[in-house]
Structure formats: structure tokens, C-alpha cells
Amino acid sequence: MNKKTGILFIFFLLIITYYVFPEINKKQIIKKISSKTAYTIINKNKDNKDMIILDVRTPGEFNGGYIEGAQNINFNSENFEKELDKLDKNKKYLVYCRSGNRSGKAVLMMKKLGFMEVYDFGGIINWVKEGYTIVK
Numbered sequence: 001m002n003k004k005t006g007i008l009f010i011f012f013l014l015i016i017t018y019y020v021f022p023e024i025n026k027k028q029i030i031k032k033i034s035s036k037t038a039y040t041i042i043n044k045n046k047d048n049k050d051m052i053i054l055d056v057r058t059p060g061e062f063n064g065g066y067i068e069g070a071q072n073i074n075f076n077s078e079n080f081e082k083e084l085d086k087l088d089k090n091k092k093y094l095v096y097c098r099s100g101n102r103s104g105k106a107v108l109m110m111k112k113l114g115f116m117e118v119y120d121f122g123g124i125i126n127w128v129k130e131g132y133t134i135v136k
Contacts (some may be wrong), residue, residue, distance in 0.1 A: 030107060031115045035130045038094050038121035042069070056080075056106045059126075061098060065134040067127065075102040085113055088118045092117040099123035 012091045033041075046069075047050040053065050056075040066072070075097065084106070087093075093115060097103040100122035106121040121127075128134060 001064060017071070026116055028109045028111060028115070029119075030115075031119050031120050032104075033094075033119045035121055035127045035132060036097075036122045038119065038127075039096060039132055041092075041119070042067075045092070048092075050090075051094070052097045053108075054093050055124075056097045056102050059104055065124070065136045066126075067096065067124065068135050070096075075106055081107075081109055081113070084109060087115075089113065089115045092119075094120050096127065097123055099125055102131070 005075065025034055034038045041051070042053065048119070051068040054065055055062055055070040057072070059072060060076050062070075062072040073080060093110065095103045095107050095118060097106070100120070103120050103122060107118050110118045124134065
């Protein structure tokens with residue numbers, strides 16, 4: 001194989017890899033955002049099934065009030081990481097807890113598990129303090 005053919009072969013392999021394994025080309029987006037930014041993202045994605053609001057508080061806390069449309073997975077559960085791992089890693093996640101501590105830890109776990117797009121907007125305390133509504 002001459003040099004020109006070798007270069008074309010490598011180029012061809014790169015092109016094939018790009019199209020056969022598109023996930024290789026994606027970079028993780030793991031970001032801390034404000035409640036205001038989260039509110040904007042939520043409103044822009046109301047009908048988007050690929051955007052999930054994830055509440056990582058206990059079921060008791062969740063039942064006391066939550067952000068409309070949120071799913072609850074208890075950070076304190078023994079199975080928390082297993083439950084996270086069952087989720088679709090290619091969807092967009094907005095994660096919150098009470099004050100921001102558990103959501104920060106959950107987002108780090110999600111990064112480690114290979115989630116592609118995760119936003120931590122801290123705690124529901126700030127959400128309410130900034131005037132956004134919750135479901136009771």
C-alpha cells in the first residue's frame with residue numbers, strides 16, 4: 001500500500017467511525033445553572049419528552065411540594081445509583097434537591113455514569129424564594 005492509499009484508507013475509517021458511532025463525537029455537558037435559567041429551559045421544553053426534571057429529595061420532601069413535571073428518585077435510597085443508571089443517558093436532565101447539596105452529588109454521579117447533558121439548578125428553596133411555583 002502506498003502512502004496516498006494509506007492516507008485515504010485512514011480518512012475512510014474516520015468517516016465510517018463518525019457516522020457509525022456518533023456518540024463518540026458528543027461531549028458531556030455538565031453545568032451548574034440558576035433557577036432563572038432552569039425556569040427558562042423548562043418553559044422552552046414543556047412538550048419535549050427528551051428533557052427530564054429530576055428531583056433527588058426523599059419521597060416525603062417531594063410530596064410536600066415539587067416542580068411541575070418532576071420525577072422523583074430518592075438520593076438517600078440504597079438503589080439510587082442503580083435507578084439513575086436505568087435512565088436514558090441521552091436525554092437532557094435538570095436536577096434539583098432541597099438546598100443544592102444532594103443535586104450536586106447526583107450530577108457528579110450522572111457524569112460518571114455517562115449522562116450526556118445534565119444541569120444542576122440547586123435547591124427548591126431558591127426556586128421558591130425567586131418566586132417560581134411548585135405543585136403541592
